[in-house]
Amino acid sequence: MAGIGFELKKIYRKEGIARAVAGGIYSSVVTIGPTVVVIVTLLFLYLALNMMKVSFMTRELLSSTILYVFIFSIILTAPFNAVFSRYLADKFYMDEYANILPSFYTGILILGILGTGISIPVMLSLYFRGGIDLPFILAAYVFWMSSVLLFFSVTYLHATKDYKIIAIFFLVGMLVVVLTALVFRFVLRADRIHSILYGMAAGFLTIAVLEFSYIKRYFRTVSQNYTECLWYLVHHGKIWLTQLLYxxxxxxxxxxxxxxxxxxxxxxxxxxxxxxxxxxxxxxxxxxxxxxxxxxxxxxxxxxxxxxxxxxxxxxxxxxxxxxxxxxxxxxxxxxxxxxxxxxxxxxxxxxxxxxxxxxxxxxxxxxxxxxxxxxxxxxxxxxxxxxxxxxxxxxxxxxxxxxxxxxxxxxxxxxxxxxxxxxxxxxxxxxxxxxxxxxxxxxxxxxxxxxxxxxxxxxxxxxxxxxxxxxxxxxxxxx
Known part of the structure; x- marks a missing residue:
């Protein structure tokens, strides 16, 4: 959060109503901007595709999938984000940048394994108990894993102090969501819930890839030390557990x-x-x-x-x-x-x-x-x-x-x-x-x-x- 503070100090350096408004807008965009963009996009798709014509239980299948993906991806990534934020702060303070990108890869690997392990029972239940088709389940898995990668990557994007790029990535991703959903619905004639889920999967995958590419370009100096960050997970276990409990x-x-x-x-x-x-x-x-x-x-x-x-x-x-x-x-x-x-x-x-x-x-x-x-x-x-x-x-x-x-x-x-x-x-x-x-x-x-x-x-x-x-x-x- 300190990086946000530096930007706010630049804004508030000169007093005045305009500066106060600018500071409020900047804080809003950084803290809740992406969430608002996602909600507005979903509301638009629900209206544009006339979801009220879909049966109640079918609508709930889509809503529940989106709800579960967001809630559990946040719960899964938040404890790791807290510890890796501490790791990044220490590396920046000591001017040791070579291990940052390896730590990012290690974090992705850990969360990828955990995310897949968590999703397997859910996917099996949807298929065998719920009778849900395989394309829907696979799209839900892509949406889930993309969200996990996305929320973890945001920590490293904050370390770059380029907060505007986060908003840009989300805007691009939501554009992909809308275009993909409309193409599947009106060109490929897919049903409404599949179209929206395919759009969400494609859009969030786009954001995750953009974030990954940006982080890889930003931290160019790379070592082969992929395990140093694991010590932080052990040594700062209280931070990990605090964030999990909250x-x-x-x-x-x-x-x-x-x-x-x-x-x-x-x-x-x-x-x-x-x-x-x-x-x-x-x-x-x-x-x-x-x-x-x-x-x-x-x-x-x-x-x-x-x-x-x-x-x-x-x-x-x-x-x-x-x-x-x-x-x-x-x-x-x-x-x-x-x-x-x-x-x-x-x-x-x-x-x-x-x-x-x-x-x-x-x-x-x-x-x-x-x-x-x-x-x-x-x-x-x-x-x-x-x-x-x-x-x-x-x-x-x-x-x-x-x-x-x-x-x-x-x-x-x-x-x-x-x-x-x-x-x-x-x-x-x-x-x-x-x-x-x-x-x-x-x-x-x-x-x-x-x-x-x-x-x-x-x-x-x-x-x-x-x-x-x-x-x-x-x-x-x-x-x-």
Missing amino acids: MLGLYVHNFIFWTTQQRLTVAQTYHSHQSYDMASCLAMFTNISTMILFTVVAETRFHEAYQDYMESIIGGTYKAIQKNKKIMFRTLSQQIGQVFGMQLAITSVIFLVLLIFGPYIGFSGMIMEIYPVLAVSYLGIFLLYGNLVYLYYFDDTKGTLLSALAYFAGTVLGTLVSKNLPVAFYGMGAFFGMLCGFTASYFRIRYLEKNFEAHIFCHYKIIDTMKSSQKGRIVYQKQA
Whole structure:
């Protein structure tokens, strides 16, 4: 995220409304732009191909395939992305670029094996139990593996700091999706769901290939060390597990509702709870702007305060260290409150709009009964992610792991109870998990504030990060 911060600092260097708008647009494009482009493309295809003429279960087969591909590809890649991001940061800091491309190949190999292993039981179930034709299954597999490669590659694209290229690749990919779907439907006379799935497979494969080619061209210096990054997966296992628990926490309440009697089963393979899943989706997008707000505030003001503190440790006086520490934590507290306040206002407006106009666009009944609690829950869940990032700044992997574990465990236990409550309280499981995780992360930050010197000087070595001839020199290291 630091690279995003550098770009934002360039934008905000000059004050003014235009600069503020430009910064907001840039943050939006980087954080949620690709997601919005994909959603708009799918909506266009559903309308252009008149999917309402397709039977309900046939539509659900396509929708469930897309849903499962997106959810599980994100869950699979997110933990690896967190560790490989740490690996890339270290390689860039030490000016060691030769091992970056080999690590990319190793990551692709690992995820390729895991992705294929996960997909085989699903494909066999679709074919033998669901009676789904082989072309559909193969297209779904291409779509799945392309998504896995795509989401993993984004980490390396971020390392290049060329964020515009990500948006360009997604725009090109979505153009391929539309053209492929239209050709299969109106030229080759394929049915609607096959046409859309073929389009998604072709489009996401295009994005994955473009990303792969760009990364291969960018990191030209190559070694033969393909295993160094594996040490990071072992040594930074807490980071891997933290990200896994957080991502599972985002969806585990949905998974539990997929086991209830109200679930919908498609092709004897896919399970879903339509009302709860749609309410979750609405709640998530109601609060997605939290990520934009956090990106702006964390990567500008807090990053500067953090740098000032770390540089005062390297060569400053005790008074300077204490002063910069107070500024850093005051900035952190202000930004948590600032993001919460702004997002609360945004959430309230969207919530009110959906309550008034939701029934006119198909959001009514059970969906709108479940939605309010989930809307509040996701506000806290995204704020929890911000707290985890702050803890990562302080290299507190123990704190992030405990917070993520509290969030995941609270969500599981809460949802096991809330699924038996009245419909309006279905989302209380996610709400309880959010409270557990956010509370744990908040008090962990407060604990660090009171014991920061012990955390800094008793747990790891301090390295000169300033741009000087002494860069990389160990300034302090705990004695064994």
